[in-house]
Amino acid sequence: MAPAAPAKKPARKTAAKTASTAAGKPAPRSDVERRLLSLGLETPIDFALHVPLRFEDETRNLPIASLQPGMTAQVEGEILRSEVIQRPRRQLTAVIADETGELGLRWLNFYPSQQRQVTPGARLRARGEIRGGLFGREIVHPRMTRADAPMPTALTPVYPSTEGLPQSVLRKAVARALQQVELRDTLPQAVLDRYGLMPFEPALRALHQPPPGGADDFLHERSDPAWQRIKFDELLAQQLSLAAARAARRDKRAETLPLDTRRQGLVRRLYQALPFQLTDAQMRVVEEISADLSRNYPMHRLLQGDVGSGKTVVAALAAAQAIACGAQVALMAPTEILAEQHFRKLGDWLAPLGVTVAWLTGSLSPRQRRAALAAAADGSAQLIVGTQAIIQEHVVFHRLGLMIVDEQHRFGVGQRLALSRKGEGEGGPLAPHQLHMSATPIPRTLAMTFFADLDVSVIDALPPGRTPIVTKLVAESRRDQVVELVAQEVRQGRQAYWVCPLVEESEALQLQTAVDTCETLRQVLPDLRIGLVHGKLPQAEKAQVMKDFHAAELDLLVATTVIEVGVDVPRASLMVIEHAERFGLAQLHQLRGRVGRGSAESVCVLLYQAPLGMVARERLRAMFETNDGFEIARRDLAQRGPGEFLGTRQSGLALLRFADIETDTELAEQAREAAAWLRRDHPEVVQAHLTRWLRGREDFLRT
Numbered sequence: 222m223a224p225a226a227p228a229k230k231p232a233r234k235t236a237a238k239t240a241s242t243a244a245g246k247p248a249p250r251s252d253v254e255r256r257l258l259s260l261g262l263e264t265p266i267d268f269a270l271h272v273p274l275r276f277e278d279e280t281r282n283l284p285i286a287s288l289q290p291g292m293t294a295q296v297e298g299e300i301l302r303s304e305v306i307q308r309p310r311r312q313l314t315a316v317i318a319d320e321t322g323e324l325g326l327r328w329l330n331f332y333p334s335q336q337r338q339v340t341p342g343a344r345l346r347a348r349g350e351i352r353g354g355l356f357g358r359e360i361v362h363p364r365m366t367r368a369d370a371p372m373p374t375a376l377t378p379v380y381p382s383t384e385g386l387p388q389s390v391l392r393k394a395v396a397r398a399l400q401q402v403e404l405r406d407t408l409p410q411a412v413l414d415r416y417g418l419m420p421f422e423p424a425l426r427a428l429h430q431p432p433p434g435g436a437d438d439f440l441h442e443r444s445d446p447a448w449q450r451i452k453f454d455e456l457l458a459q460q461l462s463l464a465a466a467r468a469a470r471r472d473k474r475a476e477t478l479p480l481d482t483r484r485q486g487l488v489r490r491l492y493q494a495l496p497f498q499l500t501d502a503q504m505r506v507v508e509e510i511s512a513d514l515s516r517n518y519p520m521h522r523l524l525q526g527d528v529g530s531g532k533t534v535v536a537a538l539a540a541a542q543a544i545a546c547g548a549q550v551a552l553m554a555p556t557e558i559l560a561e562q563h564f565r566k567l568g569d570w571l572a573p574l575g576v577t578v579a580w581l582t583g584s585l586s587p588r589q590r591r592a593a594l595a596a597a598a599d600g601s602a603q604l605i606v607g608t609q610a611i612i613q614e615h616v617v618f619h620r621l622g623l624m625i626v627d628e629q630h631r632f633g634v635g636q637r638l639a640l641s642r643k644g645e646g647e648g649g650p651l652a653p654h655q656l657h658m659s660a661t662p663i664p665r666t667l668a669m670t671f672f673a674d675l676d677v678s679v680i681d682a683l684p685p686g687r688t689p690i691v692t693k694l695v696a697e698s699r700r701d702q703v704v705e706l707v708a709q710e711v712r713q714g715r716q717a718y719w720v721c722p723l724v725e726e727s728e729a730l731q732l733q734t735a736v737d738t739c740e741t742l743r744q745v746l747p748d749l750r751i752g753l754v755h756g757k758l759p760q761a762e763k764a765q766v767m768k769d770f771h772a773a774e775l776d777l778l779v780a781t782t783v784i785e786v787g788v789d790v791p792r793a794s795l796m797v798i799e800h801a802e803r804f805g806l807a808q809l810h811q812l813r814g815r816v817g818r819g820s821a822e823s824v825c826v827l828l829y830q831a832p833l834g835m836v837a838r839e840r841l842r843a844m845f846e847t848n849d850g851f852e853i854a855r856r857d858l859a860q861r862g863p864g865e866f867l868g869t870r871q872s873g874l875a876l877l878r879f880a881d882i883e884t885d886t887e888l889a890e891q892a893r894e895a896a897a898w899l900r901r902d903h904p905e906v907v908q909a910h911l912t913r914w915l916r917g918r919e920d921f922l923r924t
């Protein structure tokens with residue numbers, strides 16, 4: 222373990238002082254300490270792991286003649302002249318010269334001391350970014366030092382900082398921590414040898430003080446052995462902590478819910494009642510889940526499948542297996558529309574087989590709500606379907622055996638935690654099994670690092686008979702043709718969606734747009750039965766519109782993104798997305814996935830407003846080029862980075878500081894392998910490594 226500063230030592234500023242605070246002495250925090258803390262800097266090892274963003278090269282002066290606009294440079298010379306000018310605004314200007322030429326210096330705000338420093342004749346060094354101004358090259362707000370000050374021999378680190386925390390304070394704090402802290406290697410030599418890693422201490426020191434020259438490559442490419450080592454350690458810590466979470470789960474107890482294979486068993490009867498045969502891919506994941514349910518520790522499984530791949534029936538079979546054992550099942554969905562659809566679909570499948578299905582959302586009347594809560598609590602409801610209302614404090618289950626969460630990664634870590642506690646608190650020591658379903662495929666690399674505590678099942682094939690969706694990009698100027706396409710489609714007895722533009726600034730505006738669009742479409746397509754659905758519609762009306770669309774009593778459904786996930790109307794074969802350039806890639810893929818769910822050939826029209834920005838163009842191109850959700854997810858991840866990809870609620874928690882999920886896949890694999898090895902053969906190393914990297918923050922990774 223990295224030792225905290227000994228409490229006996231007189232408390233020194235920043236690193237040393239905060240460390241002693243962490244060691245148990247409650248001390249009031251200064252402003253600086255609070256700012257440091259906001260960067261996660263408390264103990265010496267935190268400071269040591271606070272690696273520079275970039276470096277400034279103050280080790281050499283460049284000849285003024287060689288300076289090019291855009292470069293950051295340091296020059297040394299004599300001040301030729303300086304003056305305060307008043308126009309266009311008050312500012313200090315000066316000219317510095319060496320043997321090769323002259324360079325302008327300019328301060329838009331300045332102190333008298335700065336003015337005194339640039340007295341003509343003074344020999345100084347000036348540093349900053351060279352700009353090509355109207356009157357020649359210059360530096361605005363240069364950093365100045367006297368020419369007789371000793372030249373640094375190493376690059377000057379620039380650390381990630383926060384407002385009000387100067388680099389000088391950070392540099393000192395880090396330098397002090399680097400002197401104090403013991404940077405013992407947590408890894409045995411055998412691990413270093415196997416993966417060709419350099420020892421920890423020189424690696425970390427090199428990151429703070431790289432050799433002059435080549436620092437740019439060093440920083441940007443992060444391929445230097447020093448970087449490799451730190452990235453490996455970070456990935457290893459993540460893998461170890463996820464593995465620990467997984468092991469902790471195995472120590473918990475869950476009710477065993479084995480498959481009832483009798484002919485009259487519920488699962489068998491459900492199979493017989495289904496209007497289709499399961500695909501091989503579905504069968505495989507059903508078996509994986511079935512095996513998990515029969516174990517006496519809780520399942521935490523992530524079920525991944527592209528849009529329309531048929532996850533619902535897999536969930537229904539899992540539910541049937543649990544219910545047949547006398548346990549209750551809860552199914553939670555992110556929106557009411559989706560919860561309602563699951564309620565209907567699972568109800569249609571299971572209710573005829575004698576299963577009691579209850580419905581629990583925020584919009585129930587008090588009486589309905591009381592009834593649903595009572596049915597959950599006394600066990601008379603065997604399957605409870607709902608929104609997040611299901612995990613609220615006061616919802617008590619009689620015997621919750623399985624929790625199914627649809628659209629898993631929309632739920633934040635906090636909600637996932639509340640979920641795992643659900644069965645434990647009330648139902649005694651037994652935790653419920655958990656099945657998470659995700660319709661937004663998560664690239665393997667990301668799943669491996671973020672959800673490594675979950676087992677993953679993938680439905681990697683679509684049900685037979687689907688025709689691939691044809692995606693068309695159409696400029697807004699050809700809107701009339703799109704309206705005509707809708708009319709044609711409906712004439713052929715099919716249904717269509719028209720998705721209204723996202724208006725991020727204002728929900729009210731978005732609503733208005735949807736109402737207007739619907740009105741206009743009703744005018745231009747008077748023969749069509751057109752419905753409108755949006756988030757602000759009362760639940761009952763929303764449900765009615767969806768029901769009518771399901772029953773083909775509406776031809777065209779104008780909608781906001783409330784229909785984004787999961788809505789399943791196989792007869793719908795045309796999707797129009799207005800202002801497609803405003804949507805994210807995952808969202809577009811989800812929306813497109815609302816069609817192509819039956820055997821009819823489906824079309825998705827992405828109406829866009831020209832001209833397109835670079836990013837939007839790339840997104841639409843991706844949509845045009847591929848229908849494969851995993852490929853879309855990969856491109857989305859590349860465009861947005863993991864933080865945004867996963868959603869802000871989850872980012873920041875387990876985000877890697879040094880390693881990059883996209884490019885460091887090989888290192889991540891090695892870390893995974895090493896984690897298994899260390900857990901088996903070197904448990905003491907595991908502890909030391911986790912302490913160094915996570916210090917009590919392990920909980921964040923445990924979901």
Ligand SMILES: Nc1ncnc2c1ncn2[C@@H]1O[C@H](COP(=O)(O)OP(=O)(O)OP(=O)(O)O)[C@@H](O)[C@H]1O
Pocket residue numbers: 497498499500503526527528529530531532533534659660684685786787788789791814818
């Ligand atoms: N094996 C199968 N053969 C034929 N049709 C199937 C099969 N499995 C599922 N389906 C049908 O395919 C459609 C899509 O299934 P489902 O709604 O479960 O997809 P999903 O994976 O939940 O998709 P999304 O993520 O878009 O909600 C449904 O109409 C469903 O009844």
